[in-house]
Amino acid sequence: MTMGGASSCDSLVAACMSSASHSSGDRLTQFDTRRSRIWPRRSRLVNNCSLHGSQASSRNNKASSSLFESNNTFSNPKQRRFNRASTSGQVTTLEMEKDAMVSKKPPFEPRRVVVTGMGVETPLGHDPHTFYDNLLLGNSGISHIESFDCSAFPTRIAGEIKSFSTQGLVAPKLSKRMDKFMLYLLTAGKKALEDGVVTEDVMAEFDKSRCGVLIGSAMGGMKVFYDALEALKISYRKMSPFCVPFATTNMGSAMLALDLGWMGPNYSISTACATGNFCILNAANHITRGEADVMLCGGSDSVIIPIGLGGFVACRALSENNDDPTKASRPWDSNRDGFVMGEGAGVLLLEELEHAKKRGATIYAEFLGGSFTCDAYHITEPRPDGAGVILAIEKALAHAGISKEDINYVNAHATSTPAGDLKEYHALSHCFGQNPELRVNSTKSMIGHLLGASGAVEAVATVQAIKTGWVHPNINLENPDKAVDTKLLVGLKKERLDIKAALSNSFGFGGQNSSIIFAPYK
Numbered sequence: 001m002t003m004g005g006a007s008s009c010d011s012l013v014a015a016c017m018s019s020a021s022h023s024s025g026d027r028l029t030q031f032d033t034r035r036s037r038i039w040p041r042r043s044r045l046v047n048n049c050s051l052h053g054s055q056a057s058s059r060n061n062k063a064s065s066s067l068f069e070s071n072n073t074f075s076n077p078k079q080r081r082f083n084r085a086s087t088s089g090q091v092t093t094l095e096m097e098k099d100a101m102v103s104k105k106p107p108f109e110p111r112r113v114v115v116t117g118m119g120v121e122t123p124l125g126h127d128p129h130t131f132y133d134n135l136l137l138g139n140s141g142i143s144h145i146e147s148f149d150c151s152a153f154p155t156r157i158a159g160e161i162k163s164f165s166t167q168g169l170v171a172p173k174l175s176k177r178m179d180k181f182m183l184y185l186l187t188a189g190k191k192a193l194e195d196g197v198v199t200e201d202v203m204a205e206f207d208k209s210r211c212g213v214l215i216g217s218a219m220g221g222m223k224v225f226y227d228a229l230e231a232l233k234i235s236y237r238k239m240s241p242f243c244v245p246f247a248t249t250n251m252g253s254a255m256l257a258l259d260l261g262w263m264g265p266n267y268s269i270s271t272a273c274a275t276g277n278f279c280i281l282n283a284a285n286h287i288t289r290g291e292a293d294v295m296l297c298g299g300s301d302s303v304i305i306p307i308g309l310g311g312f313v314a315c316r317a318l319s320e321n322n323d324d325p326t327k328a329s330r331p332w333d334s335n336r337d338g339f340v341m342g343e344g345a346g347v348l349l350l351e352e353l354e355h356a357k358k359r360g361a362t363i364y365a366e367f368l369g370g371s372f373t374c375d376a377y378h379i380t381e382p383r384p385d386g387a388g389v390i391l392a393i394e395k396a397l398a399h400a401g402i403s404k405e406d407i408n409y410v411n412a413h414a415t416s417t418p419a420g421d422l423k424e425y426h427a428l429s430h431c432f433g434q435n436p437e438l439r440v441n442s443t444k445s446m447i448g449h450l451l452g453a454s455g456a457v458e459a460v461a462t463v464q465a466i467k468t469g470w471v472h473p474n475i476n477l478e479n480p481d482k483a484v485d486t487k488l489l490v491g492l493k494k495e496r497l498d499i500k501a502a503l504s505n506s507f508g509f510g511g512q513n514s515s516i517i518f519a520p521y522k
Helices: 005-021 025-030 032-051 059-066 077-104 128-137 172-177 180-195 200-205 222-232 251-260 275-288 306-314 353-358 387-400 418-432 451-468
Strands: 113-121 211-216 294-301 344-352 365-374 409-411 439-441 502-508 512-519
Touching: 113 128, 113 180, 113 275, 113 353, 113 451, 128 451, 180 211, 180 251, 180 294, 180 344, 211 251, 211 275, 222 306, 275 294, 275 344, 275 365, 275 451, 275 502, 275 512, 294 451, 344 353, 344 451, 365 387, 365 451, 387 418, 387 502, 387 512, 409 451, 418 502, 451 502, 451 512
Parallel strands: 211 294, 409 439, 409 502
Antiparallel strands: 113 344, 113 365, 294 344, 365 512, 502 512
C-alpha cells in the first residue's frame, strides 16, 4: 500500500456515504427490508462517535469516523442502553421518512416484451431462414468431425460447422485471437441486429444506457484455455496475454457491448445446457422491470476439440453411431445411445413493445414468460419423478399468465439419451397430456446438442414455427420407445400448426431446468 493509502480510504468512505445520502427514493425503498435492520445500528454508531468527542459537522463525517475509531464503548451495557434511548427519536423519524417514500413509489406495471430480430450460427445455416428451412426439410447437420484427428476416440461425429466467416463483422486480428464461441456469439448478435433492421441510423436513436447484452456460454473459451496450457508446458512466456480474458464466459457479451457502445445490463449466465434459456428470461426481465428497452440475448458454445470430445466421452454421454452420422441423434427412438455434440450460437433481439412499435419494427412473436428450477438430485442424471421439470413448466405458465390448454407446441430439450428423453416426455404428458392439439418435437434430432447455445437456437426455431405456421419433423424416430405415445410427437415430416402458445425446454448438468414461453403477437 502506498503512503497515500489512508487518505484515499478516507476519501472513498466519505464519497460512499455522500452517495448514499443522495440516493433517490426509489433506490432507498428498493432495499427497504435490509435498511430497516441497518438504520438503528447506524444511529448507534453515529451517536457513539459523538460521545467520543467527534466534532464532525455532518452525519457523513460521523459515519466515516465510526469506521476507524475504537468500539470499546460497545462493551458497556449501560452505555448501550443510554445510546438506544437517546437515538429512539431519530430512528422513529427515519422510519417515518422511509414509510413516506414507500407510499410515493409508483405501482409496478410489467412491460410487454417482443422478439424483433434473430441471429444464428449452426450446422444447418448461418441465418434464421436457411436454418429453419433445413429443419422443415428434415436435413441433418451431423457429420464426421473434420477439425482434428479423432480416430482414437469412440465417438467421431458431431454437429460441426464446416464453413464460417467473420468478414465484415469481426476485425481480422480479433478473429485470430478469439475462441470460436466468442466469434459465433459476435456474428450471431450482429446478424440479429441486421435481421431486426437496426441500422446505424436506427441505432443512433437508441438510448444506449438502456440497451444491454446477455449472451451466455456453458463452456466458455475452452480452446483458448487449452492452447494456453499447451504453451505453459514450454514456458509461461509462450502464453498469450489474451488467454484469460478470452476464456471467460462473460467476455463475449462484453466485447459485443464494447463494439456497439451499449451501456445497459451486460453479463453472462452459465447454467450448463440450460444457459440459453436462462439468459433469454433474465434479459426479458430487465425489460419487463423497466431497466432496459433493448436486449441481445442467447447462448454460444464451441467445444468440438480433443478436450471437449474426450470429456463427454468420459461421461459416457455421447452416441457412438459413427457409421451413419445423420442417424445418430434420434430422440425418443428405442435405438438412441446418447447425444451428439454440436456447436454454434443463437441470439434474440428483444424489445419493449412500445419501443419496437415506435421505430416500426417487425414483431415476430411475444415473449410471455418463463421459469427456472433445480432437481437437487444428481450432477448429471435427471430426477426420476420429473418433479423439477414439472415445477419449471407450471411456474412458467403462471409467470406467463396462461393456462396449460393454451400451449399447443413444445420444442423439447430431448437430447437422445435413454433416461433424459423419457423423463421429459413423462413430465410433458403430466402437464399437457390431455391436450389433443399438442405437438412436440426436438431440434436436436438434426443439429445435435449445442450445449449452452441449444436453448437459444431452439428459441429461434420456436419463433420461426410461430412465424411460418409449420413445425419441423422429428427425424430418425423410426422405432419409438414403447414408453412413448407418438400421438404427442411430430412425425417424420413437417406439420402445419396454428400455434397459440409455444413452450421451449432446456435442462443442464447440475439439475438445471428452464422453460420459456412465446406466443404470436396480438
